[in-house]
Amino acid sequence: MSAKVCVVAGAGPGTGRALSRRFAAGGYRVAMLARDAGRLAALEREIEGSRGYAVDVADAAAVKQVVDRIRTDLGTPGVLVHNAVSGHFGEFLDVPPEALEQTFRTNVLSLMLLGQAIVPHMLAAGGGAIVVTGNTSAWRGVANFAGFAPSKAAQRILAQSMARSLGPKGIHVAYVVIDAVIDVPWTRQAFASKPDEFFASPAGIADTVFHVAHQDRAAWTFEVDLRPFGEKW
């Protein structure tokens, strides 16, 4: 029970899987959070020392419960990686109000809920790290992103507020802006004509998240951008 514990919220087949593998390789027991129990079971089989928890991270009561279970099962988390994301893409005039509400719930509210549930335990343990994975939408709203980009911008600002509030108390909060299309099976299909250098590698992203989560407290990063070398930006 003495192993370090990391919570990966948003454990899918792409970045979430790479993050879980990276932290497991770094000596962590990884608690993986996602709604899809089937996906979690597959990841559990693949990643030693990991454990899946099927939960809706935008549900306040469920988040509280799952954090208690993680603490009982694995121990107090020293790292929280917030990678849960909900997207909506389409013309401004066609965005259903529920879509905007949904992206805010998954991308912003869940960070607040997970933070509020975990931070008190981190404080009691003397510190911790919270790393949030964002993307280009945290900086820019482009056409077709009206239902999504506002939630990522709000998520970045929430993380910034948490960083300023929690940093002096010993909890490192950082925001990783992935300014590219991530290399996962569905994006390879959607961008079939693009060359390899168009895609950001999940393993590279996970490595940077791991690096940031372990920085010397006298040299902490808040914001870090990531893109493959071939990206036009």
Next chain:
Amino acid sequence: MSDKSKAVVVGVGPEAGLGGALCERFVREGLHVFVAGRTPAKVEALVTTLRNAGGRATGVPTDTTIEREVVALFDRAEKEGEGVLDLVVYNAGNAAMGQAHDMEASFFEQVWRVGCFGGFLVGREALRRMLPRGRGTLLFTGATASLRGKPNTTAFAAAKAGLRSLAQSMARAYGPQGIHVGHVVVDGGIAGDKIIKGIPQFAQAMGEDGLVSLTGLADAYWYLYRQPRAAWTHELDLRTFKESF
């Protein structure tokens, strides 16, 4: 990125400073480091330390604002020693303070020459040598003033903002050609001699870990150098956990 790589670090002062810490780290990782600073005695002292520790280092006193000196520095770094010049850091700059109404034009120009123009010269010479090989890392040291002008940072912030934009232009232009250009924003005082010996009362008031650590900074530069090209960072900010930013 083998241990046969070479690095150039421009803007090296005291051993216990950012330039010195970067040289020390790169040498320890096995690189042959070309140490470029304005003051020959400081360059020599650092090179002696690095060599005594078993590292490969060459001192090249350089005024980074003079084109022919920068060209000569890179000619030497390209020719001497084993391996390929793969990592270049531009760390020169002086946080010279002052307000516009009583500032000499020559003062403003000089701060800009060190803080920005030198970065152009060093970046250009590095790129000219790295581009044909299709690889290399070029890192620039930024500061809080890269992002914000405060009443007293008239010249410094103008130079630093210019350097940041220069780095961004280079990143966008040469990333697709295999050159990783990064900009590190050091958001706060650095725990080196300049502050610890220069303004000890200030250093003391900041308390334990109140200044940005040299080890932490060196870790970040080294990490940027080691990033795989499928996930490169252009800009990274660094501050101590105590900093209210």
